Amino acid sequence: MNIIRTVRSVAFSSIPNRTLSTTRSLSTPSAQYTAFEVNDKTGIATLTLNRPPVNSLNLELLTEMRNCLKDAETNKCKGLIITSSSNSVFTAGLDLLEMYQPQDERVKSFWTALQSMWMELYGSKIPTAAAINGHAPAGGCLIATACEYRVMLPNFTIGLNETLIGIVAPKWFVSAFLNVVPRRVAEQAITQGKLFTTAEAHNVGLVDDVVNTKEEAIAKCEQFIGSFKNVNPYARALTKQQFRIKELQELEQQREKDLQIFLGLIMQPSVQKAMGIYLEGLKKKSKKQ
Numbered sequence: 221m222n223i224i225r226t227v228r229s230v231a232f233s234s235i236p237n238r239t240l241s242t243t244r245s246l247s248t249p250s251a252q253y254t255a256f257e258v259n260d261k262t263g264i265a266t267l268t269l270n271r272p273p274v275n276s277l278n279l280e281l282l283t284e285m286r287n288c289l290k291d292a293e294t295n296k297c298k299g300l301i302i303t304s305s306s307n308s309v310f311t312a313g314l315d316l317l318e319m320y321q322p323q324d325e326r327v328k329s330f331w332t333a334l335q336s337m338w339m340e341l342y343g344s345k346i347p348t349a350a351a352i353n354g355h356a357p358a359g360g361c362l363i364a365t366a367c368e369y370r371v372m373l374p375n376f377t378i379g380l381n382e383t384l385i386g387i388v389a390p391k392w393f394v395s396a397f398l399n400v401v402p403r404r405v406a407e408q409a410i411t412q413g414k415l416f417t418t419a420e421a422h423n424v425g426l427v428d429d430v431v432n433t434k435e436e437a438i439a440k441c442e443q444f445i446g447s448f449k450n451v452n453p454y455a456r457a458l459t460k461q462q463f464r465i466k467e468l469q470e471l472e473q474q475r476e477k478d479l480q481i482f483l484g485l486i487m488q489p490s491v492q493k494a495m496g497i498y499l500e501g502l503k504k505k506s507k508k509q
């Protein structure tokens with residue numbers, strides 16, 4: 221891949237207890253919806269989702285996320301932090317327009333890219349952390365739970381709300397959720413399509429910490445990644461794999477079947493109708509604001 225390296229100085233003087241540092245921006249020429257930077261001092265990469273207004277995950281954004289993750293691993297970064305450029309939305313989840321009245325080839329590529337992105341993030345060798353600085357419904361929660369650590373800002377929401385849209389969260393969405401939330405809480409919440417407030421999410425273990433600002437969230441993620449500094453990275457990666465291999469193998473072996481189930485479900489007229497109504501509701505709400 222053709223990686224452009226630029227060196228960009230970032231003054232951290234406004235952040236207490238931080239020495240001046242630099243970040244390298246590694247970005248592919250086509251990067252449109254993401255910013256990817258590596259802190260030269262800590263070796264930690266930050267992937268910022270930047271697809272206004274709500275960072276909904278379309279094929280291009282998913283592809284860019286995969287490229288960033290690959291860059292972080294190839295460049296032997298100490299860890300990866302995922303965050304958002306928005307002040308109110310981490311990501312609104314999958315771009316509903318990819319699934320509503322979709323084109324055949326595009327929707328297949330879209331779902332396949334989502335599967336790949338999830339497997340690469342969930343199974344990543346390097347430590348991963350989510351600085352959730354906004355709402356994280358559905359696919360947003362999927363990305364957060366694929367990471368090893370989550371910190372969230374107050375008064376936002378997170379969860380798997382698919383049933384409220386008339387769609388079903390696939391098993392692999394649920395499996396990562398189950399890593400952090402007790403089974404009974406998960407079953408009730410996901411069948412109800414519940415979105416947890418930050419405080420509720422913290423209470424059930426869906427997020428590990430709550431802080432007030434994005435800077436504090438990034439610092440918490442750095443702290444988490446830094447906690448592995450005395451751990452052999454190879455031993456760490458293999459140990460992580462032992463915890464996650466089952467879900468990864470399950471999806472890898474069922475990829476085609478999972479795609480066909482997805483297509484079968486979203487192409488049902490009743491599902492298309494429910495999605496259309498949901499989208500319309502979002503648009504009406506957006507116009508009122």
Ligand SMILES: CC/C=C\C/C=C\CCC/C=C/CC(=O)SCCNC(=O)CCNC(=O)[C@H](O)C(C)(C)COP(=O)(O)OP(=O)(O)OC[C@H]1O[C@@H](n2cnc3c(N)ncnc32)[C@H](O)[C@@H]1OP(=O)(O)O
Nearest residue numbers: 276312313314315316358359387388390482485502503506
């Ligand atoms: C056995 C089963 C196996 C397989 C199953 C198969 C398939 C099903 C699996 C499919 C899985 C899907 C997971 C998903 O991620 S679906 C997406 C779920 N996301 C949501 O429900 C979030 C919807 N959005 C919101 O609630 C709000 O937008 C949000 C709280 C995030 C932000 O609110 P805010 O007030 O800041 O913004 P809005 O005014 O609401 O929105 C601005 C514009 O953005 C559009 N929008 C919002 N979300 C989406 C989205 N997810 N996709 C596309 N577009 C979105 C919204 O319509 C506004 O548009 P305009 O009016 O400005 O044009």
